[in-house]
Amino acid sequence: MANLKQLAQSLGLSITTVSRALDGYADVSAATRERVRDAAEKAGYRPNASARRLRRQRAELVAVTLPSDPGHIGPPHFLDMLSGCAEHLAAAGLNLVIAPVPRGESELEICRRFVDGRRVDAMLLVRTKRKDERVEFLQSRGIPFVTNGRTESPVPHPYIDGDGFAGFHAATLRFHADGHQRIGHIAGPQEYYFAHVRRMGWQAAMQKVGLQASLCCEGPPTEQGGYLAALKLLSQPSRPTALICATDEMAIGALRALREVEGGSQIAIIGHDDLSMDAFTSPPLSTMRMTGGNLGASFASLLLRAIAGEPAEDLQELHPIEFVDRDSHRRPPIAA
Amino acid sequence: MANLKQLAQSLGLSITTVSRALDGYADVSAATRERVRDAAEKAGYRPNASARRLRRQRAELVAVTLPSDPGHIGPPHFLDMLSGCAEHLAAAGLNLVIAPVPRGESELEICRRFVDGRRVDAMLLVRTKRKDERVEFLQSRGIPFVTNGRTESPVPHPYIDGDGFAGFHAATLRFHADGHQRIGHIAGPQEYYFAHVRRMGWQAAMQKVGLQASLCCEGPPTEQGGYLAALKLLSQPSRPTALICATDEMAIGALRALREVEGGSQIAIIGHDDLSMDAFTSPPLSTMRMTGGNLGASFASLLLRAIAGEPAEDLQELHPIEFVDRDSHRRPPIAA
DNA sequence: ACGATTCTCCAAAACGTTTTGGGAGTCAAG
DNA sequence: CTTGACTCCCAAAACGTTTTGGAGAATCGT
The missing domain is CATH 3.40.50.2300 (Response regulator)
Structure with a gap:
């Protein structure tokens, strides 16, 4: 409900000190740190996200574009994956926004909007094409991203894929x-x-x-x-x-x-x-x-490492495929 | 790639004028408006989202909390719904962020984080309980929200539900x-x-x-x-x-x-x-x-209208249930 | 010709945070 | 007494936009 200025005023401290106290810097005494934290707690203070984002130059967001082309939505278990991914990203202070592609617009358009508007720190791409314009674009912009599925891009990029x-x-x-x-x-x-x-x-x-x-x-x-x-x-x-x-x-x-x-x-x-x-x-x-276990967690981890600047070569996961034995494959070859 | 200041400088105009030209205000001449827009286009200018959000005091975001409690995720067709909702919100300049509930935290906690940190303009709640603490909280904060499913809250709130x-x-x-x-x-x-x-x-x-x-x-x-x-x-x-x-x-x-x-x-x-x-x-x-047709679109519409300040009573949709006739219900009562 | 009106434009403030670059005061050593 | 190190704090700048409240020039009516 409150803002840093009001909190500082009510404590007789400067905005700087309050901010640093909350962030746990060593250059504020233990006594004031406690005092500030108590007051913040009592006031239910939460830093204003937009302000922080502006100042830190980070969007604290990751976008995933949802393909809507073939009538049907993405891969199976997709929501579970998203949920797991979002959960792990949240632990690092990032939120996941879903970026659907409106009719008439290309996925590239969406990427551009998100990237150039500084709306995201990274992107998650699904349903990659062999030659994927989104990948080219993001590479040219130097924005961290991870794809679900490989591409034929000459320059390597982070991905998770099944073999x-x-x-x-x-x-x-x-x-x-x-x-x-x-x-x-x-x-x-x-x-x-x-x-x-x-x-x-x-x-x-x-x-x-x-x-x-x-x-x-x-x-x-x-x-x-x-x-x-x-x-x-x-x-x-x-x-x-x-x-x-x-x-x-x-x-x-x-x-x-x-x-x-x-x-x-x-x-x-x-x-x-x-x-x-x-x-x-x-x-x-x-x-x-x-x-491979929690796919969402893997995506989140790769995204975070990509944001941290790890080279793409270290961020590629190719998982084996396992056979699921039910019944439909059990038919003897018909004698000709 | 550029910001308003650089754009203004390169045009020999003030930041104000450039900003207003792009927003189409009448107090900038048609000639300069064109000139500015061309330059912006050429430079690939997109306003910095964080800055705009800070200044306008709007997060341009709507959050949906994903229940993860019963092992399984929300209602059926949930992803389709989210996708549709996100698409329609995007048309109004809002993005949809998914807010999973990490183990050990309550959904209320998540709401609080999003609301008090001014991270969202509205919330979408699914899997409502008869007595839902999230609803109470959001009502006390005066944050617009729509629920998927009714509650027994004494004060009315926007919802979409099946009968x-x-x-x-x-x-x-x-x-x-x-x-x-x-x-x-x-x-x-x-x-x-x-x-x-x-x-x-x-x-x-x-x-x-x-x-x-x-x-x-x-x-x-x-x-x-x-x-x-x-x-x-x-x-x-x-x-x-x-x-x-x-x-x-x-x-x-x-x-x-x-x-x-x-x-x-x-x-x-x-x-x-x-x-x-x-x-x-x-x-x-x-x-x-x-x-009822596109559920996501309905949620988006209700959210936008709630943000616009329409009273909750006008934002409640109760849809009839239709029977889907397959086979499993066709069994004669067994003679006793 | 003169005030009133209209057209264009702009400087500056504001949004709320984080971070930089110190500034007092205290204390111990020299 | 001076110096340097250390502790605790703060003023101000910066992030990039939108919006307020005009300012100067041109146009109009009389």
């Missing part, structure tokens, strides 16, 4: 080990790094075991996208006997397609993300997910 | 019309307004049709809570033939219990929230959901 290549590579080999030969891939939009790298993992594995990586169909990373892609693959002359989907949402769409097509229920399928609904689909959807 | 009473009342009557007599209720923690009012709706309907409202069990609003509550109700000497659950999460837990108990699959069940996974449970979960 999608290895995950999809392993999944493909697993199907092959089960005897599958016609292993199809339902891919996400290839401008996204995660989608591209997952496709590459599948492709490399197919090549490794000497199979043609031809059964691939790309679509938007949504249920509908997966549905349509699956229908297309199933209409091929030589159908796939197993399907690897870029995301669980697409996999769920593909499941719908499988139910509608004769013999579709014979086809093995696996997704990626471990959505909470996977346990309830029929059949329960086998999937993969990134390992 | 849980009517929804659960109607659901109960629907079961009764189907011939059910032993209609049980799995209730959420009664200190939450939503949980209480839903139980009241069930109770009132039971009373209305002359049935005993005795088959009720309360638990935490989680899958596990629903599971345990259902087990308890099923172990009663006279089992329910239909179950109304306070939330879908609890209903999903209850479904698990039904599968484990002999004859459980004969029992009709309905939840509330319309989680995306409801379509995939077996059987697909019938449920209810709040009507």
Whole structure:
């Protein structure tokens, strides 16, 4: 309720002394420090955030841009991640603001507004593209940032990502080990790094075991996208006997397609993300997910270290992907 | 990159004039206004947010506190709601910051920090309790706020809520019309307004049709809570033939219990929230959901109007609940 | 031609904090 | 008695904006 000036006046001290007493500087006597702190406590004094921010030249804020493009919002567990991140940032005196992208504006626009208006000390980027203009912009401005997902940027930047290549590579080999030969891939939009790298993992594995990586169909990373892609693959002359989907949402769409097509229920399928609904689909959807504990905490830590000036090379986390064994991947290869 | 002073200097104008030119005041000539705006554009000038906030005595921020208590995060579609809300607030120059509650601290603590530090112009509260200390605090401070869910506060405040009473009342009557007599209720923690009012709706309907409202069990609003509550109700000497659950999460837990108990699959069940996974449970979960379009936009609008000083009475929205007809509620009453 | 009005512009204050660069006073050593 | 070190405190500047209260010049009405 009160301000530093009033508090100082009521104590017969200068603003300087009160400020320094509260901040625990050694150049104010223990006696006055106590006196000041008692008074501040009693008055319910909290420093005015805007004033502090102006003076310290720090926004005490970190922004995360929410993608709204593909109709659906970001990665799974996204809110949990944000919440964890915000909690850990708060412990360091930073708050997390969410920066949605209004229709008609680009994510770059938003970054610019936040950065040039000195509204944030750092940014958190999700859904990176292989060539991501936001990353280029932030690098040119020298603003600390961390991305969820890698990019193909020539200059390194902090990120946290799952090793999608290895995950999809392993999944493909697993199907092959089960005897599958016609292993199809339902891919996400290839401008996204995660989608591209997952496709590459599948492709490399197919090549490794000497199979043609031809059964691939790309679509938007949504249920509908997966549905349509699956229908297309199933209409091929030589159908796939197993399907690897870029995301669980697409996999769920593909499941719908499988139910509608004769013999579709014979086809093995696996997704990626471990959505909470996977346990309830029929059949329960086998999937993969990134390992590593509290993702939000990791992001917060990386952000803080980036703000502190640690080099980008030290701020890159690539987490292994683990297999989540439910049921949908257990379908024997259909005899030709 | 630049500030007002540099811009003014480079133009040979005063800071005042530049500021007013950019803000479009009439007391600067059209010619200079253009000149200033061109220069500002070219320099990529954006006003420093902290400075503006300090001077205008507005934080340009709205905080939403994320409950983290029951292990699980808030209502369904929560992130979509936040995103929509943030988008509409942004159009009015406000940003949304998320304020998680660190372990060991109360939500009240967080409110206090944000409000007394002048960090926000308004707050958005979710998961209100019948007697909510956050509401009392904000009312005492005179800070604009909107809650998601009503409270029993004697002084009115802005809110958006679903008419849980009517929804659960109607659901109960629907079961009764189907011939059910032993209609049980799995209730959420009664200190939450939503949980209480839903139980009241069930109770009132039971009373209305002359049935005993005795088959009720309360638990935490989680899958596990629903599971345990259902087990308890099923172990009663006279089992329910239909179950109304306070939330879908609890209903999903209850479904698990039904599968484990002999004859459980004969029992009709309905939840509330319309989680995306409801379509995939077996059987697909019938449920209810709040009507009304973009919830986030409504919250944003109410927040802005509250900030503008409209009286609380004009800022209360009670939305009807609609029935979502899937399959789980279609079970004939078991003959006794 | 002269006061009144309108047009443009500006100096300075204010927002509330943190930080710089001392300034008194005290005390012990020289 | 002087010097230096130390302790405790403070005045003033600075952060970058918005807003107040005019000031000077040009224009208008009479």
